[in-house]
Amino acid sequence: MNPDIPLQSLLVLDTSNMRETLRIVDRNARGIAFVVDARGVLQGVVTDGDIRRAILRGLSPDNLVTEFMTRKPVTARVGTSPERLIALTSERVKYIPLVDDERRVVDYAAFSHAVHLPVATPVLGGNELRYVTECVLTNWISSQGRFVAEFERAFAKFTGVKHGVAVSNGTVALHLALVLAGIGQGDEVIVPTLTFVATANAVRHAGASPVFVDSDPNTWTIDSHEVEEKISARTKAIIPVHLYGHPADMDPILELARRRHLVVIEDAAEAHGARYKGRRVGSLGHIGCFSFYGNKIITTGEGGMLTTNDDRLADQARLLRDHGMSRIRKYWYEVVGFNYRLTNLQAAVGVAQMERIEMILTKRAAIAARYRELLASDDRIELPVPAPWAEPVAWMYSVLLKEGIARDPIIERLDIHGIDTRPLFHPIHQMPPYAVAERFPVAETLSRRGLSLPTWVPMGDTDVERICKTLSSVLP
Numbered sequence: 084m085n086p087d088i089p090l091q092s093l094l095v096l097d098t099s100n101m102r103e104t105l106r107i108v109d110r111n112a113r114g115i116a117f118v119v120d121a122r123g124v125l126q127g128v129v130t131d132g133d134i135r136r137a138i139l140r141g142l143s144p145d146n147l148v149t150e151f152m153t154r155k156p157v158t159a160r161v162g163t164s165p166e167r168l169i170a171l172t173s174e175r176v177k178y179i180p181l182v183d184d185e186r187r188v189v190d191y192a193a194f195s196h197a198v199h200l201p202v203a204t205p206v207l208g209g210n211e212l213r214y215v216t217e218c219v220l221t222n223w224i225s226s227q228g229r230f231v232a233e234f235e236r237a238f239a240k241f242t243g244v245k246h247g248v249a250v251s252n253g254t255v256a257l258h259l260a261l262v263l264a265g266i267g268q269g270d271e272v273i274v275p276t277l278t279f280v281a282t283a284n285a286v287r288h289a290g291a292s293p294v295f296v297d298s299d300p301n302t303w304t305i306d307s308h309e310v311e312e313k314i315s316a317r318t319k320a321i322i323p324v325h326l327y328g329h330p331a332d333m334d335p336i337l338e339l340a341r342r343r344h345l346v347v348i349e350d351a352a353e354a355h356g357a358r359y360k361g362r363r364v365g366s367l368g369h370i371g372c373f374s375f376y377g378n379k380i381i382t383t384g385e386g387g388m389l390t391t392n393d394d395r396l397a398d399q400a401r402l403l404r405d406h407g408m409s410r411i412r413k414y415w416y417e418v419v420g421f422n423y424r425l426t427n428l429q430a431a432v433g434v435a436q437m438e439r440i441e442m443i444l445t446k447r448a449a450i451a452a453r454y455r456e457l458l459a460s461d462d463r464i465e466l467p468v469p470a471p472w473a474e475p476v477a478w479m480y481s482v483l484l485k486e487g488i489a490r491d492p493i494i495e496r497l498d499i500h501g502i503d504t505r506p507l508f509h510p511i512h513q514m515p516p517y518a519v520a521e522r523f524p525v526a527e528t529l530s531r532r533g534l535s536l537p538t539w540v541p542m543g544d545t546d547v548e549r550i551c552k553t554l555s556s557v558l559p
């Protein structure tokens with residue numbers, strides 16, 4: 084049963100007769116129609132069974148639908164939780180009108196909506212289980228063992244850098260990078276306001292203050308032309324974020340950093356494999372930081388990686404992630420380090436993921452291409468257009484809804500239809516720990532209008548089609 088038909092094809096006016104009702108029920112091929120008055124207010128529900136029984140009772144094709152419809156059908160308020168709707172629907176009650184406060188029909192739920200499409204899910208069908216099993220069978224489950232170094236080598240090669248240093252997650256990768264750059268109390272670090280909160284949190288954890296910059300309206304990443312005006316005597320670093328898989332415009336940032344003696348730390352948590360002018364992100368600044376959280380391009384459950392071409396930084400990173408322990412003297416510490424180690428178990432998953440990363444990127448790119456194809460002609464949706472110098476990767480394929488469309492009710496409606504989506508991140512400057520009076524109009528607009536759609540490797544063409552059809556049916 085395909086639930087993705089427009090609501091309009093399920094509606095019949097209460098002034099219709101049996102003949103007209105039959106035509107609508109026949110055309111929508113769902114055996115049901117919702118009876119509404121001219122204002123769209125629900126009067127009842129009519130099924131092909133009601134029509135059959137009406138004919139048996141002797142009613143004629145000219146009788147009004149209101150004479151044989153069910154007057155008190157099962158309904159639900161719009162915004163009812165998917166769990167509740169799934170409970171309300173059954174083989175017997177397949178379609179439920181969803182009504183607003185004035186009992187106007189604004190949507191519907193259907194039995195097959197129990198099929199739930201998550202916004203992200205990992206793909207673990209390669210050697211993940213085999214390698215993890217090897218860790219368990221050999222007892223190498225902590226941060227010693229062959230997989231950590233193998234994962235680092237594979238990821239560094241993929242990114243096009245000399246060194247990869249595996250750590251426990253993307254947030255501590257950023258924190259460690261800041262510590263390595265000598266950033267601490269009283270320093271300022273320039274970050275985009277539109278990013279995941281970890282970018283700013285890491286700066287605070289290092290004792291420094293994030294200074295926010297607005298977004299570029301096309302790439303959604305840091306507006307490289309606004310960075311310079313935010314540089315003060317206290318500025319020590321810039322963290323461009325390759326947001327939603329699209330690289331930040333690195334050349335102006337790198338040039339500025341050279342001129343003003345600043346460190347560039349790339350936050351590439353969402354962009355494994357993306358290229359800027361042919362070079363992979365994470366290889367452009369002094370240090371790159373990646374996340375391997377479960378919803379990322381590749382995952383280790385939790386996990387992170389620092390990437391760099393600088394031997395000294397890599398060496399220091401290895402030292403600091405392991406409490407700062409001396410290489411030559413056991414349990415001797417000359418600096419205050421951290422326990423930011425990745426386990427062999429996690430790295431085992433990472434090695435298996437790296438064996439399939441090109442396939443993962445190709446499949447994700449195909450999903451993004453299909454979204455583009457299916458949504459391109461809908462003028463209620465604005466699709467992101469990659470910059471000419473960028474080869475983005477499809478992390479969570481995200482779009483903007485037309486100005487004026489309230490995004491959150493769309494998310495709720497998609498949820499009712501079993502489709503999990505996400506709003507774009509909130510700009511960090513709007514959240515309590517970082518609140519500033521300054522406005523960042525581009526980031527604020529993107530955040531208000533942005534919607535991330537399900538993007539995961541095992542998705543089929545029919546899933547993407549269902550999402551696009553449902554999205555266009557719930558948009559006003």
Ligand SMILES: Cc1ncc(COP(=O)(O)O)c(C=O)c1O
Nearest residue numbers: 252253254279281352374375376
């Ligand atoms: C842009 C960005 N930076 C940093 C992080 C932090 O990574 P983690 O969740 O692995 O700590 C994430 C993701 O979670 C992210 O999306």
